[in-house]
Amino acid sequence: MMSYCLDDVRFHGELGNGVSSGFGEDGYASIEDAVKVLLKGLGEDINREGYKQKVKDIVQDALFPEAGLDNKVGHAGGAGGLVIVRDLDHFSCCESCLLPFQVKCHVGYVPSGQRVLGLSKFSRVAGIFARRLQEPQHLADEICSALHQEIQPAGVAVVLQCTHVHFPDIELHILDPNHQGWLETLVSSGSGVFEDKQADDWADFLGLLRLRGTDMEKLKFRRSSDPSWCPSLSIKVSSAIEPANPGMVAAAAKIIKSLGEDPLRKELRETPRRFVEWFRNFQNKPDMKVNWFLCGRKDPLSMNRGVDLNSERVYAELGIPFWAQCEHHLLPFHGVVHIGYFISDGFKPIGRSHLQSIIHFYGFKLQVQERLTRQIAEAISPLLGGDVIVVAEASHTCMISRGIEKFGSNTSTIAVLGRFATEVTARASFLKTIPSPASPAGQ
């Protein structure tokens, strides 16, 4: 536990400029600073008002006259037809928990009145409504209705694929292995000829969407009877857990107000509490210990993972999920950790849940990925004979939200000790055992 204490000291030093890293009683005084940090992290050009006016400005400058496209001709009645702009990547902010979520937006419309909208404007309009506190269906409806109002076409169709980060289970402090990666939902909205979901126009739209690999037949649209998509709404807070710090809840309400929203709006009333619950997952708990021995329950996943490499036996425990909170932006990052170590014939591999517990211990706090990887390597090294390799792969919410918006990006870090530090072939062999997915997670 030495490295943990050491980091803690250094950690307080780093944030010594008035922003307390603790969420305990000493955190009350610096809520103002926290709000500033959070606001900055939430986005650099959040627009507080004037959405309607902005849409008008964007659209009016880019409506081009186009002979031959007329509503008298109609969608299927003439040569003028459906236009779709697909795979527009955006991010939004969940109104239930204040965390960012990713939006892959597809827009279709049937021109009318002999005019077409410049293609880039569909993305700009979607971006205006994405950069608010949102819920997927509401976002789809807003984009659809704004485009319909300004273009006055025969109809507008919007399909959104939204992905939200999962919530860990705050009570167990152990990650549910099924809760890896992202939670996805699919919503749609239609106006004019697209108002009826059974209309032929929808069949055409979905047929065109399929052409570049978005197979809508395999995806299920969200129904109004489905439970809310934000995982914060299904977290059961037991009475055994102390209620969220009221000062922090007030700070979260202040953030909502700063964004130009009403914290008393029905959908937002419980948001501050949920936001704080999320943060409490990453609270620095001095009394929390890695349960070094009790966590070693038998796990069927840990079987059959031995790999014979170059006549040596390297044991590879792959794809252990983790969450962490980026200490630079107070935004989550999550991904998987791969661990490799040498075992001799008589040695029994360490349980996967044991490793999971260690990863969880170092992940569930304000972190940076480089440190997390190093800390895991240092923690497991004495248990595994000193020769270990740890690879972490993560998607960082701060890389998709904020100004940078690099949606496909991800980060890998590696830490090596003992023989893995000196033998390039051992490292290369281990890396080769990690399966390369057909497509990045969450894409």
Added chain:
Amino acid sequence: MMSYCLDDVRFHGELGNGVSSGFGEDGYASIEDAVKVLLKGLGEDINREGYKQKVKDIVQDALFPEAGLDNKVGHAGGAGGLVIVRDLDHFSCCESCLLPFQVKCHVGYVPSGQRVLGLSKFSRVAGIFARRLQEPQHLADEICSALHQEIQPAGVAVVLQCTHVHFPDIELHILDPNHQGWLETLVSSGSGVFEDKQADDWADFLGLLRLRGTDMEKLKFRRSSDPSWCPSLSIKVSSAIEPANPGMVAAAAKIIKSLGEDPLRKELRETPRRFVEWFRNFQNKPDMKVNWFLCGRKDPLSMNRGVDLNSERVYAELGIPFWAQCEHHLLPFHGVVHIGYFISDGFKPIGRSHLQSIIHFYGFKLQVQERLTRQIAEAISPLLGGDVIVVAEASHTCMISRGIEKFGSNTSTIAVLGRFATEVTARASFLKTIPSPASPAGQ
């Protein structure tokens, strides 16, 4: 040809605000305006100077102290190790022809001096150097050297996957069917421990890059002996073609100067001429005719494309490539056109090259995709019995460059006439015959 003449009149009307659409003699007077339009199209926040200072500003604010990462420990000698940030999408501007090209950037570094760089800064630094007139190897070297200088790590590695739009063959006015989509090149640059491409550190870097589907073993790095990557450099301009309009060449040189570059720099000297050659592909040629009959050469690709659908025979001619120049941004868009029509048993399908010639005729000018699709449908309809469906799928350079930067986005348009206008099942059946690629082109 009626629709063509009609559009031409309307087209001049649209650009009537001083920007001449013609590249003939009347174009001389409005070069100033053209330069303004082009500059705007080339990017909204091109930085003309101070690159070095900007990198320093970006990096210095985001160098975080991180205990345990030291150059005394070294990459493989301790727990501190390699960090890679992968799949950063950028665009740049080709110094040989002034067209934008896409850059997928992967950066790795081995921290040293107990400090790490905030992850988003790798993308910001890459963006600074991408937004200049560039050549892939030079871009990789600049990113690598700037990061090395400012972070002072044990080493930096940069891998770039660059994709450039193809050039059509200006002489034949017919698209080479092999010249579809993008031209790709792979370059790398290394400093410090990555200076030697045979070093173990490179093996680790490429091994980590593979984990999310970038299989470097299948990709070939560009060698210095390889011919230049920009297709404009391998276009042979025969003496039969009149030399490029000197006024336009001067205008292109002016653009280069406006970007803060020296038009007399060795690599840039011929760029204005090449840029003009590209634009001349899209010149509105009144004497150009679709060679309706001579183009009907036998094409093996047009065989076996008949599809029996619902006991009717719909013939589908799929994936005919096209290029066009977006009239709103003067930037290329390109993709494929799919054509469907009914044939009776005794009817012989029309030759693919014939359709290609028609598509080419309507594509090779300043265009918008909606109009292109409609014009193709109207032009082929009388030849194909009146029942036609035309689908165009395209990537628009204006959607990846400029402020919007939606790298994965693409646009579909559809035009239907006759029975395809009234029968939704006919449309749906045709759309189903179009194969859905595993991943979008150019991704």
